[in-house]
Amino acid sequence: MTRTHLPHPHLPGLGRRGFLLGLTALAAVGQARLAVADTTGPAQIADRRLVVILLRGAMDGLHAVIPYGDPDYAELRGALAMPEPGKEGGALDLGGMFGLHPKLTSLHGLYGEGQLLPIHAIAGPYRTRSHFDGQDLMEGGGLQRLESGWLNRALTHMPESAGQPARTGLALGLDLPLLMRGEAPVGMWAPPRATRPEPDLYARMAELLHADETIGPAVTEGMRGRGYAAGALSAGAPLANQGGFMRLASAAGRMLAQRDGPRVAALELGGWDTHAGQAGRMEPVLTQLDRGIAALRGQLGEAWSKTAVLAITEFGRTARANGNLGTDHGTGGAAFLAGGAVRGGRVLANWPGLKRDSLFENRDLQPTRDLRALAKALLRDHLRLPAGAVDAAFPDSGEIAAEAGLLRA
Amino acid sequence: MDIRQQIAAVRFGTGPRPESPLPDDPLAWLDAQTRGPGLPLAPPPGRDTPPALEEGYRAWVAHDASPPPPGQMSPVTALFRAEQQAWVRHLLTSDAPFHDRLTNFWLNHFTVAERGGFGVTTGFSMYLRDALRPHVTGRFVDMLVAVSKSPAMLYYLDQTASVGPNSNFGKRSGRGLNENLAREILELHSVAPASGYTQADVTEFARIMTGWGVERLRAPFDTLFRPGNHEPGEKTLLGKRYPEGPEAYEAALRDLGTHPATYRFLAQRLVRHFVADTPPPAAVARIEGVLRETQGDLGAASRALVRLPEAWGPPLTKLRAPLDYMVALHRAAGGTDPGPVLGAMSALGQPLWNAPQPNGWPDTAAGWAAPEPMMQRLDLAYETAGRFARRDPRQVLEVALGPLAREETRTAVSRAGSTRDAITLVFASPEMQRR
Structure with missing residues (x-):
């Protein structure tokens, strides 16, 4: 690939600023190390990393974090009940009351190291059982639908500098989730295609598109993101290639590990909507989640010690199996917090129990904790954002206090 | 050439082809369809x-x-x-x-x-x-x-697995309701949440439809009603009572399908699809009115859509979703091979007939115009141009855009260093990405 100093005379519309933002980065693909070394940006960007994984489709918390010690568990769950720890195919013990699904072996290892905190009987403030409303509200962070996501609004309070090659926020995959949409520009990464145009042709396309109010900013941002990622991913061993989620998680880890890389990343993993045959259908998704977090950790290296990974889902599922050995849309569920920065090795739950009268509407696990309390704590205590940033992320949430004690000092 | 001819083919069609002349009378052409x-x-x-x-x-x-x-x-x-x-x-x-x-x-x-x-x-x-x-x-x-x-x-939506818990089979097997289809018909297909239905309505509707399933192992190899799976008793949906039996499902669907809330919801979606991401309220009211007056005649609603003044000006308000985009590129170049279109759909985030969730694909620019997906489009514009590199770029531009082409695009195409680059620029232009 030839390296052109990118052109000016025939690109009047783009302007110098457009170049600085996007195209120089792209032209620098082959000389990425140099481009990074050239950066004169302030080294003062925060060293904490936050990864949010959206588990789309409503993960059954009672199947992922199994309350085998609850006296009503086995009867309530019937054929969906998992064997106790120590039995064949049994749960991986979390200290006597709860156990992880047996496919979550890496997460269980993290638990043993004090770096996994499963949270149970948790839900957002909404009681919709619609995936689409539920996901929009979980990602928006408000009590009504919002056009931007809580993580993006938090990012607007994390200063970026002109010399910083990467955006502070990074979304992995082909879609920008609502969680990351909003005013703060966000980098993106997806696996590349086999052939790509030369930089000069990209520049001409960008010039044609720059005035389009929707496409123009997206292309400028896309070029910037690709330019950065090409450099950050060029060093080190090839990325994991097994399965989409693992690959995305590896790429996220590699980029987050960079000294001047992004600090906040969002990933998505679907496949949790298990209305029928749940036992078999959840195994591959749990495996992907488990291996993805392991790959993320592997790529983060030393930065893992400064990392918190939050995995959340829009709501839980019915406490009882439905007519098809599956579960329908419910309310309370489970979440995971993992990372070297996390004070784990315990389960966080005000356990409501599984008696008929304890269930929400005699149907779902009763939520006793609010998802926003976790997220607020991560913004405040982990990213150390000011109170204004936390309020902007979660409007109308004054009565929900940030959860204390999630993190190592 | 009348710009309305081009708009009709772009906004309401899948993009012009070199072999098919634009219609002389756009409204008559649309009506006929x-x-x-x-x-x-x-x-x-x-x-x-x-x-x-x-x-x-x-x-x-x-x-x-x-x-x-x-x-x-x-x-x-x-x-x-x-x-x-x-x-x-x-x-x-x-x-x-x-x-x-x-x-x-x-x-x-x-x-x-x-x-x-x-x-x-x-x-x-x-x-x-x-x-x-x-x-x-x-x-x-x-x-x-x-x-x-x-x-x-x-x-x-798992209706094949739903069983009335008090039906003969339900009592014998211990199996029960699966409310997935009931919920999505209410939420996504008909009255929509704004109508104010409750969880109790979802469950009642699921009870109404119990018994309906599919027989795939023997005749009829088709949908059928199994009385032994049907939940006994009367049910109440949106305040209306439905008797026990196979007829209640269709009766309930006919009530939902002609409900005023359904017409409002459909009008909103149609105008969003064909006119603008933020549907103009007057246009929605017009289509809603036609649906109400005609008891949901979609042909009449379609003819009303193409007569909305908002549908003709300003042009190009909608971002083409990936399938629309890839089909328009291939049509503009005279392509007839479905392989490359199908092959591109996953990279663009819209694998054909495989949406991630029952609410389908997004219908607004915000759902498609994120940075990396737009970069994938540019890559595919280049890849697709390579398939048609022997075409005359000016002809591709005239067919695809005609009077909708901007001067900047014409200039950039005329200055490109190769036919492939020139066609790439036609394909990547904002006019081509919009409809």
Whole structure:
């Protein structure tokens, strides 16, 4: 690939600023190390990393974090009940009351190291059982639908500098989730295609598109993101290639590990909507989640010690199996917090129990904790954002206090 | 040339082709596509007829008896792939592109997806050809009834597995309700949450439809009602009582499909699709009124849509979704091979007939215009231009855009260093990405 100093005379519309933002980065693909070394940006960007994984489709918390010690568990769950720890195919013990699904072996290892905190009987403030409303509200962070996501609004309070090659926020995959949409520009990464145009042709396309109010900013941002990622991913061993989620998680880890890389990343993993045959259908998704977090950790290296990974889902599922050995849309569920920065090795739950009268509407696990309390704590205590940033992320949430004690000092 | 001719082909169609002249009278051309059943849809390649349900079900049984070795496609999936080829070839060559756009719109409204398994893929030909397409210019309620009883939908939203807990079979087996289909018909297909239904309505509707399922192992190899799975007793949905028995499901669907809240919801979605991401309230009110006055005549609603002043000016307000975009590129260059279009859909985030969730694909720019997806479009513009590098770029530009082409685009195309680069620039231009 030839390296052109990118052109000016025939690109009047783009302007110098457009170049600085996007195209120089792209032209620098082959000389990425140099481009990074050239950066004169302030080294003062925060060293904490936050990864949010959206588990789309409503993960059954009672199947992922199994309350085998609850006296009503086995009867309530019937054929969906998992064997106790120590039995064949049994749960991986979390200290006597709860156990992880047996496919979550890496997460269980993290638990043993004090770096996994499963949270149970948790839900957002909404009681919709619609995936689409539920996901929009979980990602928006408000009590009504919002056009931007809580993580993006938090990012607007994390200063970026002109010399910083990467955006502070990074979304992995082909879609920008609502969680990351909003005013703060966000980098993106997806696996590349086999052939790509030369930089000069990209520049001409960008010039044609720059005035389009929707496409123009997206292309400028896309070029910037690709330019950065090409450099950050060029060093080190090839990325994991097994399965989409693992690959995305590896790429996220590699980029987050960079000294001047992004600090906040969002990933998505679907496949949790298990209305029928749940036992078999959840195994591959749990495996992907488990291996993805392991790959993320592997790529983060030393930065893992400064990392918190939050995995959340829009709501839980019915406490009882439905007519098809599956579960329908419910309310309370489970979440995971993992990372070297996390004070784990315990389960966080005000356990409501599984008696008929304890269930929400005699149907779902009763939520006793609010998802926003976790997220607020991560913004405040982990990213150390000011109170204004936390309020902007979660409007109308004054009565929900940030959860204390999630993190190592 | 009248710019309205170009707008009609771009906004309401799938983009012009070199072999098909633009219509002299855009409104008459659009109207004609809203009367009658649409152009015949050819059977999948290499076949004289589309696969019947029974053929798919027998292939499914054979697959279960001896699954193909890893890496080899199941015959069940092969039938589905062939139907995808047939549909995209139709989109590329059709001279009734407004009808095709309406079909794609309703396919998305009533999403079923390959990820739903063999129950969906075996039923897809019948779903597209018999349940959905005959009604896209007919009455909405007839489409609602047809798709809600079609095996692909019954499998996709788990109705095949729902059992009345107090039915004979339910009492014997301990099996019970699966409320997935009931919830999504209310939320996504008909009255929508703004109508104010409750969880109790969802559960009651699920009880109403118990018994309806699919028999795939023996005759009729189709949808059927199993009295032994039906929940006994009267049920109440949205305040109205429905008696026990097989007729209640269709009766409830007919009430939902003609509910005023449904017309409001459909008007909103149609105007958002054909006019603007933020639907102008006056336009929505107009379409809602037509639906109400005609008891949901979708042909009349379609003719009202193309008469909305907001639909003609300003042009190019909508971002083309990936399928619209790829089809428009290939049509502009005279392409007829569905392979490259299908091959591009995953990279662009819209694999054909495989939406991630029952609410289908987004219908606003915000759902598609994120940075990396737009970069993937530029890469595919370049890749696609490589397939048509012997075409005259000026002709591609004139066909695709005509009077909609901006001066900047014409200049950039004329200055490009190669025909491939020139066609890439036509394909990547903002005019081409919009409709």
